[in-house]
Structures are given as structure tokens and as C-alpha cells.
Amino acid sequence: MSLIYKTLFEVKLLHEYYCTNADGKTVFDFPLQQDRLNFLFGQFDADKESISTDVEYKFPEELEALYSGYNLKLLPSWHGCKIAVRVNAHTLPDNSLVFEPFTPLPENLNIYILVSKKSALFDNLTN
Secondary structure: OOOEEEEEEEEEOOOOOOOEOOOOOEHHHOOOHHHHHHHHHHHHHOOOOOHHHOEEEEOOHHHHHHHHHOOEEEEEEOOEEEEEEEEEEEEOOOOOEEEEEOOOOOOOOOOOOEEEEOOOHHHHHOO
16 A cells, blocks of 8 residues: 655745845745746746755654654745645545545644754844
């Protein structure tokens, strides 16, 4: 039996320092969401550093066992992190494929993520 994980949600940290290109344009200059996504994709495609270079994401130590019991995984991503959950695949009578959590998640589950510095450089950029 294979393990399947699906993204439950993604957190993006956008800091102007990391989201400014050579001509001074920033992701915040674009009013349309698609234009902001295109800007970020261009930055990613050009292999620009992201805030994830200087910060790390993790679950609080005291909640790791709880989240592990719900089969939650924290995955660093470019400019943030994703929370994935183990799922079971089910085929409906109309042949559409749907997924449900392997371990049911309570409706009132709060998922906390610690964001901490990896380097002192971050102190020079923000406070």
C-alpha cells in the first residue's frame, strides 16, 4: 500500500527584501493576484533567494506527537512552508477520485507553526 500525502494548506512569508527584483519592482506593486503569482514564479525561475533561506519552519516541540498522530507533515517551500496530511484515495461511482484524511482531523484542530531565524542576516533586514 502506498502512502499518499496531499497539501492541506500553504503559508507564504513575503518580505519586500526578498520580493524585489533588479529594477525595483516588488510583488506588492501588482494589484492582480495572477500578476503577483507570475512575479513570484519569475523570481523562483531565476533562482532568487527567498525568505526561507534565512528562516525555518517547524511544529512546536510539545505538539509534534499530536500532529504526528494526525499524520501531518511540515514541508519547507520557497517563500514558506506547506502542511501535508496523509490521505486515503477513494473512487466514487462516477469514477472521480477523492481523498480523505487517513486519520480524521477534528474540526477545532489548531495547527501552530514556529518561524525562527536560521541566520543573523535576518536581523539586518527586519525586526
